[in-house]
Amino acid sequence: MSNEDWPLYEVFIRAKSGLSHRHAGSVHAADDEMALDHARDVYTRRNEGVSIWVVKSSHIVASDPCESSAFFEPAQDKIYRHPTFYKLPDGVENI
Amino acid sequence: MNNEQALLQYTLRLGDNALVLAQRLIELVAHGPELEEEMANANFSLDYLGQARMFYSYAGELEGRGRKEDDFAFMRGEREFCNFLLLEQPNGHFGDTLVRSVMFELFYLEQLQALANCSNERLAEIAARAVKEILYHLRHDSQWLVRLGDGTEESHARVQDSVNQLWRFSGEMFAGDEVDDIFQQVFAGPDLEAIGATWHEKMSAILAEATLAIPGDEWMQKGGRAGCHSEHFGPLIAEMQYMQRSYPGLEW
Numbered sequence: 001m002s003n004e005d006w007p008l009y010e011v012f013i014r015a016k017s018g019l020s021h022r023h024a025g026s027v028h029a030a031d032d033e034m035a036l037d038h039a040r041d042v043y044t045r046r047n048e049g050v051s052i053w054v055v056k057s058s059h060i061v062a063s064d065p066c067e068s069s070a071f072f073e074p075a076q077d078k079i080y081r082h083p084t085f086y087k088l089p090d091g092v093e094n095i
Numbered sequence: 096m097n098n099e100q101a102l103l104q105y106t107l108r109l110g111d112n113a114l115v116l117a118q119r120l121i122e123l124v125a126h127g128p129e130l131e132e133e134m135a136n137a138n139f140s141l142d143y144l145g146q147a148r149m150f151y152s153y154a155g156e157l158e159g160r161g162r163k164e165d166d167f168a169f170m171r172g173e174r175e176f177c178n179f180l181l182l183e184q185p186n187g188h189f190g191d192t193l194v195r196s197v198m199f200e201l202f203y204l205e206q207l208q209a210l211a212n213c214s215n216e217r218l219a220e221i222a223a224r225a226v227k228e229i230l231y232h233l234r235h236d237s238q239w240l241v242r243l244g245d246g247t248e249e250s251h252a253r254v255q256d257s258v259n260q261l262w263r264f265s266g267e268m269f270a271g272d273e274v275d276d277i278f279q280q281v282f283a284g285p286d287l288e289a290i291g292a293t294w295h296e297k298m299s300a301i302l303a304e305a306t307l308a309i310p311g312d313e314w315m316q317k318g319g320r321a322g323c324h325s326e327h328f329g330p331l332i333a334e335m336q337y338m339q340r341s342y343p344g345l346e347w
Contacts, residue, residue: 006129025133030242037235038131041138 007056009035011043014051021053029054101277103157104220105284107167108274108320110150111178114168115328116199117143120312122137123186135235140195142228150219164290169339171245174322181264183328193239194261197301200233208286213278230335237301244305249286255307266315269294270274274320 006028012021024043035054044052053068063071073082096104098258120140127133151164181199186192207229212224244252269291278284302309318324338345 023332028129029131033238037135037238040231041135041235042131045134045138 006030007058009039009054010057010060011035011039012053012055013039013049014053015042015048016050021051024048026057027054096273096277098277098281099157102215102282103154104274105156105278106150106154108177110154110167110247111176112199113143113150113202114147114184115176115224115331116196117141117147117281118186118331119186119195119270120180120192122334123192128189135154137236139232142225145188146221146228149224153221154238155216165339169336170343173324173332176324176328176332177320179264179267179319180316180325181261181294183331184222184225184261184264185326185327187257187343188245190243190250191230191261192253193243194257196232196236198261198298199268200217200236201297201301202290204229204233205290206285206294209290212283214281214283215287218282240301240304240307240342244302244307251306254305258302258307259310262310263314263316265294265298266312267317267319269279270315270320272320 007030008026009029010026011023011024014021024039027035027038027042029038032054035056036052039052039054043049117140120136120143124133124137124140127136147168148164151167154167155162155164179199181195183233184191204226207226209223211219211226213219213222224327243250244308245251269287271287275284275287279286299309
């Protein structure tokens with residue numbers, strides 16, 4: 001067996017139907033099916049989920065922390081993008 | 096042997112198989128090759144332990160002499176255990192452990208599925224619950240067998256050796272005795288001959304996918320049903336029973 005670590009997979013669990021999958025953590029695995037097994041064995045032993053997604057960590061494209069000011073700061077002062085200037089009709093709780 | 100005695104004995108054997116494999120797998124805890132496999136192994140061991148507890152509890156009720164699950168697990172001698180010899184074989188290397196599990200689980204799944212439809216409600220309930228656990232064990236373990244068999248030259252050679260070494264313990268699973276006969280006839284229990292045929296078919300398919308050779312059905316080692324164990328069993332129950340033997344009635 002080679003000394004290289006198995007590839008890393010990110011694990012997403014759906015806690016119950018209707019909810020979205022949420023990132024739960026990561027596992028090492030040699031292939032996709034093994035990653036699914038490992039995710040099941042590590043992250044759902046206490047009845048945490050009804051569905052699992054796994055994806056190789058290397059397939060995730062992430063934003064660069066160095067670019068965070070260009071990426072996120074321009075949105076900070078655009079209050080007009082929040083729908084707070086509408087008058088809600090009576091009886092509407094969520095919009 | 097009357098029907099009640101056969102039912103009790105049959106239930107105890109189910110408990111013994113589950114407990115002995117649980118004990119073998121628990122020996123591996125903290126020795127897993129990878130963290131994730133460590134978790135899987137411990138989960139599997141506890142699945143078997145949970146099944147053993149249900150079988151022993153029911154056996155205690157059937158017997159009606161006040162014995163509880165701990166009495167069956169910890170206060171019986173070597174000859175009173177009637178597990179398959181396959182299950183008491185040492186863990187060896189990862190491939191040995193895996194082949195032992197796949198060989199048993201292929202049988203056990205068929206046995207449980209038949210039990211889920213037997214006329215004894217209690218065993219049917221326990222079996223229906225256990226089926227789900229074993230389905231997953233088999234998925235996990237048979238995938239690994241294919242990975243090792245169809246892996247590197249070294250993994251292929253080593254796991255082929257595991258198959259060859261353990262094959263002689265497979266025949267015992269299908270060689271029923273009076274207890275199995277009564278259970279099949281009176282309680283609509285598993286048909287061992289049919290299970291044997293299915294087992295060979297499915298085992299062959301897994302081995303073929305793993306590019307492993309199927310050993311010939313040569314001489315088969317038997318004795319588990321009669322409590323005649325291999326030399327590995329004494330040390331196994333010595334370790335398993337140590338606390339209760341040293342401190343009878345100990346609770347925690």
